Amino acid sequence: MDQKSSKKNSSSENEYSVLIQNLSVTYKTEPALWNIDLNFPKAKMIAIVGPNGAGKSTLIKAVMGLVPITAGKVSVFGKPYSKNRDKVAYVPQRGSVDWDFPTDALDVVEMGLYGKLGWFRRPNSKTRDIARECLDKVGLSDYQDRQIGQLSGGQQQRVFLARALAQDAQIYLMDEPLNGVDVITEKTILSILENLRKEGKTIVMVHHELQTVDKYFDWVVMVNRNLITHGPIKEVFTKENLDRTYQEKQRMSI
C-alpha cells in the first residue's frame, strides 16, 4: 500500500510541470493573488484569463520568483524554481524593455542563452549560431542586424519568442505575446508554440482575447485574484465561469 501511494505521488509529479500551492502575493497591503492552488499539466497550451488587475501577470511572475511570494510555494518539476531555472523560458510584455537600447535582433535572441552560459562566460560562435537558428524559426533571418527599435511591434514580439526558443526550456511562460500583433505574427507564434507542445513542452500564456481561447488553447486558468477554476477548455470554459471571473469585484474567499 505504501508503495502504491508513493507510485501515485510520483506519477502526479510527472504529470505536472508547475505545481502551485496556497500561493498568495500581496503588493504592500494590496492582495494581488489569494490562496491559489493550481498546476500546469505537461504538453498543454494553457491560457490564463481574467480582467485587468486580476493578477494574471503576477501569477507567471510568481512562478519565476520575479515577485516576492507572501505565502505558499511553487515548484517546477518537483523542485524550487531556483533549482530548475534552465527549464523555464519567459517572454515578458513588450513594453517592459527599452526598445531604443543599442542592440540588434540577433543580439537580443542570444541573450536567451546567457542563463546557460552562467556568470562571466562570454557568448561565442556557438551561441551565435543557436541564436541565428532561433531567429530563423520565427522568420526574421533577414532582420538580424536591425536595431530592435526599428522593428515593427509584431517583429519585436517574434524576437522575444526567438529568445525564449534559445532558452531551450520545458516550460514557456508568456505575458500577452499576442497583444497588438499582426495576423502573420499571430499565426507564426501559434504554429511554433503548437510544435513545442507536440514535443511535450508546456505553454502558459496570459491571454486577453476571449473569442480565441477555445480555438488556440486546450487548457484554461481563470483567475480574478482568487482562482475561479482551471481545467480543459471543453469542461471549464463556460459562460457561467466567465461571468464569475469577470464579476466586478471578487470577494476574497477565505
Add this chain to the structure above:
Amino acid sequence: MEISSDLTIIGIAVLVAANCASIGVFLVLRQMAMMSDAISHAVLLGIVIAVFAVGGREPIPVIVGGVLSGILTVSLVELLYRSGKLKKDSSIGIVFPFLFAIGVILVTQAGNVHIDAQHVLYGSIEFAPFDALYLDELNIGSKSMWVLGILAIANVSFIGILYKELKISTFDKSLALGMGLMPLLVHYLLMIMVATTAVVAFESVGAILVIAFFIVPASAAFLLTDRLSRMLVLSVSLGIISAVIGYLFAILADVSISGSMASISGLIFGLVWVFGPNRGLISRWRRISKQRFEVDLGIVLTHIRKELGSNRSVSALTISNSLGWSKEYSKKLSEFIQEQKFVEKNTQGNFTLTDIGLKKIQNFTN
C-alpha cells in the same frame, strides 16, 4: 627626467574622461544620470570624514570613504523611493543635497586639514602635476595619474568581465533575475564603480566635470550608434577629444581648465545632436519631411482620382482650393506629379491619371 606639466595635466584629463565616459554608458542606458549627479556630490561627505579620520588625504581611505557615502546615497534614495509616495527624482533631490551639505559643514570646520569646497566643486587639475608620487625618493610622476591609471584598469576589467551581465541587467532586468544573473548585485557593483570613479576623478577635476564626463560623451555616443560595444568606444573617444580640445582652449584663452573641458563636451554633444547621421536633428527632420511629402503625394493622387471619378476637372488651382493648401505648395506638388508621370495634362490644361499614377495610388492604399 621630468615629464612636462602640460602633458601631465592632459594625461590626467584624458584618464578622467576615459574612466567616466566608459562607466557613464551604463548610467545613461539605465536612465541614472541624476544618480551620478547625486553620487558625485555625496562622495564629499565620505572624503571629508576619511580625511578627518586619518589626518590627511591618503588615497585609499579617501576612496573607501567616498565609496561608502556613494553607497549610502544609492541606498537612501532607494529607501525613500520604495517607501511609496516619492518619485525617484525627488528622492535623489532630497538625499544628495543633505549629504553634500553635511560634507560642506564639515569642510568649513576642517581648519588645518587641506581641503575646501572650492576645490571640491571645480577641482584643481592645474596643481596636479606638483603632487608627485615618490618611490624610494625617486619622483615617479603625478600621484593622480597613477591612481587614475589603476582606476582605468579596474573599470576596463569590470566592464570586460561583466559585459554580458551588465548588458542583460540593463536591457531586461526581469530576464536577468529569472536566469539567476542577480541584477541587483550587478546594480550595486556598478554603483561602487561609479562612486570609486567619482571620488578619484573628483580629486583632480571636481564634481561638475565628473558629471559632465559621466553623462555627456555617453549621450552623444548613444545618438551615433546602434551597438553597445561601439557606444562604449565612441563614448570614451568623445570624452578624450573633449578633454584634449578643452585643455588647449583653456591654455589659449586663459580660462578654467575644467570649465573649458566641460563646455567643449557640451559643444560636441550639441554638434552630434544637430548633425548626427541618423538620429541627428537635421537628418530626422529631413526624414520626416520626406515622409510628409509622400503622404501629401498620396492625398493629392487619391483626390485627383476621386474628382475624375465624379467627372470634375482637376488642376493645380482646384487642388489648392479643395485641399486648403497654399498655391505655391499645390503648384510644387502638381509639377512633381507631372515630372513623375503620375498625371498628364489634357488640352484644357486639366489632369488625367496615368497608369503609373494609378499604380502609385494602389501602393498607398494597400
